[in-house]
Amino acid sequence: MPDLTDKKTAGEIPAQRTETGAAPKQEKARSLGSDAWHDLRRKPIFVISALLILLLIVIAIAPGLFTSVDPRAGDLRLHYLTKPNYSHFFEADWFGYDLQGRSIYARVVYGARASVVVGITVTLGVTILGGITGMLAGYFGGWIDTIISRVTDIFFGIPLLLGALVILNAFTSRTIWSVVFALVALGWTQMTRVMRGSVITVKQADFVTAAKALGAGTTRILWKHILPNAIAPVIVVATIALGGYIATEATLSFLGIGLHHARRRGARRPRPEAPLREEVTTPMTTVIENDQKSDRLDVGTPLLEVKDLHVEFHTRDGIAKAVNGVNYSVAAGETLAVLGESGSGKSVTAQTIMGILDMPPGKVTQGEILYRGQDMLKMSNEDRRKIRGRKIAMIFQDALSALNPVLSVGYQLGEMFRVHQGASKAEAKAKAIELMDRVRIPAAKQRVNDYPHQFSGGMRQRIMIAMALSLQPDLIIADEPTTALDVTVQAQVMDLLAELQAEYNMGLILITHDLGVVADVADKIAVMYAGRIVETAPVHDLYANPAHPYTKGLLRSIPRLDQKGQDLYAIKGLPPNLLKVPAGCAFNPRCDVATDLCRTEIPALHHVTDKDGKELTGRRSACHLWKETLHG
Amino acid sequence: MAENILEVKDLVKHYPLTQGILFKKQVGAVKAVDGISFELKKGETLGIVGESGCGKSTLAKVLMNLERATSGQVLFKGEDISQLSGAALKAVRRNIQMVFQDPYTSLNPRMTVGDIIGEPFEIHPEVAPKGDRRKAVQDLLDVVGLNPEYINRYPHQFSGGQRQRIGIARGLALKPEIIICDEPVSALDVSVQAQVINLLEQLQGDFGLSYMFIAHDLSIVRHISDRVGVMYLGKMVEIGSDEEIYENATHPYTQALLSAVPVPDPTARESRDRIVLAGDIPSPANPPSGCRFRTRCWKAEDRCAEEIPLLAVPSVLEGPAAHESACHFPEVREQAAA
Numbered sequence: 001m002p003d004l005t006d007k008k009t010a011g012e013i014p015a016q017r018t019e020t021g022a023a024p025k026q027e028k029a030r031s032l033g034s035d036a037w038h039d040l041r042r043k044p045i046f047v048i049s050a051l052l053i054l055l056l057i058v059i060a061i062a063p064g065l066f067t068s069v070d071p072r073a074g075d076l077r078l079h080y081l082t083k084p085n086y087s088h089f090f091e092a093d094w095f096g097y098d099l100q101g102r103s104i105y106a107r108v109v110y111g112a113r114a115s116v117v118v119g120i121t122v123t124l125g126v127t128i129l130g131g132i133t134g135m136l137a138g139y140f141g142g143w144i145d146t147i148i149s150r151v152t153d154i155f156f157g158i159p160l161l162l163g164a165l166v167i168l169n170a171f172t173s174r175t176i177w178s179v180v181f182a183l184v185a186l187g188w189t190q191m192t193r194v195m196r197g198s199v200i201t202v203k204q205a206d207f208v209t210a211a212k213a214l215g216a217g218t219t220r221i222l223w224k225h226i227l228p229n230a231i232a233p234v235i236v237v238a239t240i241a242l243g244g245y246i247a248t249e250a251t252l253s254f255l256g257i258g259l260h261h262a263r264r265r266g267a268r269r270p271r272p273e274a275p276l277r278e279e280v281t282t283p284m285t286t287v288i289e290n291d292q293k294s295d296r297l298d299v300g301t302p303l304l305e306v307k308d309l310h311v312e313f314h315t316r317d318g319i320a321k322a323v324n325g326v327n328y329s330v331a332a333g334e335t336l337a338v339l340g341e342s343g344s345g346k347s348v349t350a351q352t353i354m355g356i357l358d359m360p361p362g363k364v365t366q367g368e369i370l371y372r373g374q375d376m377l378k379m380s381n382e383d384r385r386k387i388r389g390r391k392i393a394m395i396f397q398d399a400l401s402a403l404n405p406v407l408s409v410g411y412q413l414g415e416m417f418r419v420h421q422g423a424s425k426a427e428a429k430a431k432a433i434e435l436m437d438r439v440r441i442p443a444a445k446q447r448v449n450d451y452p453h454q455f456s457g458g459m460r461q462r463i464m465i466a467m468a469l470s471l472q473p474d475l476i477i478a479d480e481p482t483t484a485l486d487v488t489v490q491a492q493v494m495d496l497l498a499e500l501q502a503e504y505n506m507g508l509i510l511i512t513h514d515l516g517v518v519a520d521v522a523d524k525i526a527v528m529y530a531g532r533i534v535e536t537a538p539v540h541d542l543y544a545n546p547a548h549p550y551t552k553g554l555l556r557s558i559p560r561l562d563q564k565g566q567d568l569y570a571i572k573g574l575p576p577n578l579l580k581v582p583a584g585c586a587f588n589p590r591c592d593v594a595t596d597l598c599r600t601e602i603p604a605l606h607h608v609t610d611k612d613g614k615e616l617t618g619r620r621s622a623c624h625l626w627k628e629t630l631h632g
Numbered sequence: 633m634a635e636n637i638l639e640v641k642d643l644v645k646h647y648p649l650t651q652g653i654l655f656k657k658q659v660g661a662v663k664a665v666d667g668i669s670f671e672l673k674k675g676e677t678l679g680i681v682g683e684s685g686c687g688k689s690t691l692a693k694v695l696m697n698l699e700r701a702t703s704g705q706v707l708f709k710g711e712d713i714s715q716l717s718g719a720a721l722k723a724v725r726r727n728i729q730m731v732f733q734d735p736y737t738s739l740n741p742r743m744t745v746g747d748i749i750g751e752p753f754e755i756h757p758e759v760a761p762k763g764d765r766r767k768a769v770q771d772l773l774d775v776v777g778l779n780p781e782y783i784n785r786y787p788h789q790f791s792g793g794q795r796q797r798i799g800i801a802r803g804l805a806l807k808p809e810i811i812i813c814d815e816p817v818s819a820l821d822v823s824v825q826a827q828v829i830n831l832l833e834q835l836q837g838d839f840g841l842s843y844m845f846i847a848h849d850l851s852i853v854r855h856i857s858d859r860v861g862v863m864y865l866g867k868m869v870e871i872g873s874d875e876e877i878y879e880n881a882t883h884p885y886t887q888a889l890l891s892a893v894p895v896p897d898p899t900a901r902e903s904r905d906r907i908v909l910a911g912d913i914p915s916p917a918n919p920p921s922g923c924r925f926r927t928r929c930w931k932a933e934d935r936c937a938e939e940i941p942l943l944a945v946p947s948v949l950e951g952p953a954a955h956e957s958a959c960h961f962p963e964v965r966e967q968a969a970a
Contacts, residue, residue, distance in 0.1 A: 206737040570826035571824075
C-alpha cells in the first residue's frame with residue numbers, strides 16, 4: 001500500500017486548489033515550490049486536513065484497529081436495539097444497525113478500504129490516461145487532435161452508470177479492480193478535455209516558443225515546459241472527480257453490481273465548482289435616469305480637486321501604500337496629464353475618483369475628492385452614482401474588455417437612452433448612430449448592429465469615447481487611452497478626444513506613461529512616483545526645465561539624434577516595491593544627486609522659484625534639491 | 633562593407649484559411665509576409681518598424697524557423713536554412729536566437745533562473761560540458777548585469793526589467809551570431825527601457841552580434857539601428873540607413889508613420905505637420921490590389937490599384953533620397969519642422 005505517497009498527494013491537492021482558486025494570476029500559482037510547502041505546514045487548516053486524510057488511510061489499511069465487530073455478522077435482534085450497549089458503544093453501536101442487524105459503524109470502517117482504493121486508483125488512472133491523451137491532442141493538434149476529440153465525444157455519449165453496468169457484467173468474477181477498470185475506461189475522457197484545453201493555452205506562451213527556438217525536442221517541451229504549467233486545472237478536476245468516483249462505486253455496490261462485501265453508505269460528493277468563464281464586463285459608464293443639463297463652468301475654475309489623498313492596499317505580504325498624499329486639480333476645458341510608471345499610483349488615484357477601486361483590498365485612509373466643491377468621498381453611494389458616468393466618465397486602455405462582447409455596439413450605446421430615458425428601440429438606435437457619427441465611425445448606420453470584436457482597436461476606442469460622451473460629462477478620465485493602439489491610429493484618437501474636449505469644454509485627466517503623448521495634448525502635468533506627486537508644472541516648463549531629478553532622468557533617457565552610437569542616459573535601479581518604499585525620498589536610491597537628507601526626510605512639494613526668487617506659477621517639486629536641479 | 637550574415641530572398645508566409653471540419657478545404661490565405669527581401673550584415677543592427685498586423689512578428693518567427701516559410705529563402709552565411717529540419721536545423725539554431733517582448737510569459741514560471749539559462753546547454757551539450765554549466769550560467773547572469781547568486785530564484789521574484797535580462801542571458805547562452813529582438817523593451821517601464829537598450833548595445837560590441845530589432849517605438853529604433861526597414865501589410869515598403877529613412881523618407885506610409893509619432897517636445901505641438909491617415913490597416917487575408925497602402929494614401933492614383941510597386945531605388949531621386957522604396961510616386965516630403 002503506497003500510503004505515504006498517497007497521503008502526500010491527497011494532502012497537497014486541496015492546498016493547490018486554494019492557491020490557484022484564490023489567485024488566478026500566474027504570479028501566485030507559481031509559488032508552489034518549497035516555500036509554499038513551508039507556508040502550508042504552518043497553516044492549521046492544512047495540518048488538520050492532512051491528519052484527517054491520514055486517519056482515513058489508516059482506517060482503510062487496518063480496519064481491525066477501529067472495530068472488533070465483523071461487518072458481515074448480523075444479529076436480527078440488534079436492529080431493534082433500543083438502548084445502546086455501552087460496553088462496545090464505539091466499536092459497534094453508535095451508528096446503529098441495519099435491517100439485517102449488522103453494525104453500520106463496522107460496515108463503514110470496513111468499507112473505507114474499497115472507497116479509498118477505488119477513489120484513488122480511478123482518479124490516478126483517469127488523470128494519467130486523460131492527461132497523456134489531452135496533452136497529445138492539445139499540443140499536436142491536427143489529425144491527432146481530431147481523432148482523440150472524436151473518441152472523447154463518443155465516450156461522452158455513454159451514461160457512466162449504464163456503461164459501468166455493461167462492463168462489469170462482462171467480468172465473470174468481479175473484484176475491486178474490475179470496478180476500477182470500468183470507471184477508468186468510462187471516465188478518462190473528462191480529463192482529456194481539461195488537459196487539452198489547458199495545454200492549448202500553455203503552448204502559446206512565449207517560453208514554449210523560446211524553448212523551440214533553442215532547438216528543444218518535443219519530449220523536453222512537453223515534459224519540462226507544458227506539463228508543469230498545464231497540470232493545475234487537471235488537479236482541480238481530479239479532486240472533484242475523486243469524490244464522484246467514490247459515490248459511483250457506492251452506487252454500483254448498492255445496485256448489486258459492484259463489490260458485494262464492501263457495501264456502504266455513499267460518500268458525500270463535493271459541490272462542483274462553477275465553470276470557469278470569461279467575466280463579462282459591462283461598460284463603466286453608468287447611467288442615471290433624469291438627464292439635466294449640467295451648468296458649465298468657465299475655464300480656470302477647478303472642476304475637480306484631489307486633496308491629500310491616501311490609498312492603501314492590504315495584501316498578504318503587508319500594506320502597500322499606493323497613493324500617499326496626492327493633490328491635483330483640473331478645470332473645465334483643461335487637460336491635466338498624470339505621468340508615471342506602473343506602480344506610481346496614477347491609475348489608483350483615478351479609480352478612487354471614479355469610485356471603482358476594489359475595496360477591499362483598497363482603502364482610502366485620508367483625503368478629499370472635491371467635485372465642484374463637494375467631497376465625493378463623503379457622499380452617499382446614491383449621490384456618488386449620479387456623478388459617476390453622468391458628470392465624470394472614464395475611458396479605459398483596453399476597449400475590448402470594457403465592451404460587452406455578446407451585445408451589439410448599437411445596443412450598448414443605445415442602452416442608456418432606452419433604459420434611463422425611456423427611449424423606444426428605434427429612438428435609441430438613432431441616438432446610437434448619432435453618437436457613432438460624432439466619433440467619426442465610418443458607415444455608422446451599417447455598423448450599428450455589429451459586435452465589438454468586428455471593430456478594429458481604434459474604432460473600439462472611439463466607441464468607448466462615444467459611450468463616455470453620451471451623457472455629456474464635465475470631466476473625462478482617460479486611463480492610457482491610446483497605449484494599446486498603433487501610432488497612426490493613436491494620433492486619430494487623441495485628435496478626436498482633444499477636439500471633443502474643446503467642443504464641450506470638458507476637463508480631461510489623461511493618465512499615461514508616454515512622454516510624447518503628454519507633450520502633444522497636455523496643459524499641465526503632474527509627475528507621480530511611488531504614490532506621490534514629485535513634480536507639477538505647465539507642459540512647456542516641464543519639458544524645457546524639469547525641477548525634479550526623476551523627471552529630468554525620464555526626459556534625458558529619450559533617445560536623441562546627437563546621442564546616436566552612444567549609451568542612452570538610463571535611470572539606474574528599479575521602480576520601488578510599494579511594500580518597501582525607501583525611507584526619505586522614494587527616488588533616492590536611483591537618484592544621481594541624493595544626499596543624506598534625501599535618505600532620511602521625505603521632501604515636501606516645494607513651491608518653485610526662478611533665479612531671482614520669483615515664484616513660478618503652477619510649478620512645484622518634491623525634491624530637497626529642486627534649486628540645484630532647476631538652476632544648476 | 634561587412635559581409636552579409638543573413639540574406640532573405642522573396643520570403644513568403646501565408647496562413648491557409650480553411651473550411652470544413654473533417655475534410656478541410658482551403659478557401660484563402662492570410663498573407664502575413666508576402667515577398668520580402670533584405671540582408672543583414674555582420675555586426676549590424678537592422679530595425680524593422682510597422683504597425684500591428686504588418687507581419688513583422690511573423691517575419692521573426694519564419695527567420696527563427698518557428699514557422700515554415702511558404703516560399704522564398706533565408707540564407708545564413710550563404711546556406712538556405714528555411715527548409716532545414718532535424719539535426720541540421722538544431723545546429724543552425726545555435727547561431728540565431730531570439731529575445732521576446734513579454735518578459736512575463738517568456739520565462740517558464742516553474743523553472744529557476746539557473747534552469748532557464750542553463751536549458752540551452754542541456755539541449756546543446758557540446759557548448760558547455762556538464763561540470764562547467766553552473767559556472768557558465770553565473771557568468772551569463774553577470775554579463776547581463778544580474779547578481780550571479782540569483783541562480784536559484786524563480787522568475788516571479790524579479791521585476792520586468794530583470795526578467796528581460798534573464799531572457800537576454802538565455803539568448804546569449806549558445807553564443808549566437810544573430811539575435812532577433814521582438815519588441816524587447818515595449819513591455820518595460822519607461823525608466824528601465826534605456827537600461828535594457830544600453831545592455832543590448834554593449835553586448836553587441838562585446839560579442840560582435842548582429843541584431844534584427846523589431847519595434848514600434850521609432851525613436852528607440854533610430855537610436856539602435858544602422859539601417860531601418862518599414863513594413864506595411866506583409867510587404868517591405870522602404871528600407872535604408874537611419875538617416876535615409878528618418879530624414880529622407882520617400883514612401884508616403886513611412887512619412888505618415890513618422891509624422892504620427894508623438895514627439896516629447898510641447899513646443900513642436902503647433903509647428904508639427906502631422907499626416908493623419910484615414911481608416912485602418914486592411915485585412916491581410918484580402919489585401920488591396922496593386923499597392924497595399926493605396927486605400928489610405930493621399931497620393932493614390934489609378935496606377936497604384938493596378939500595378940504593384942517594386943522595392944527599388946527610384947531613378948528619379950538623388951542623394952540620401954535615393955534608397956529602396958516601393959512607391960510609384962516617391963518623393964521626399966518637405967517637413968515643416970525639423
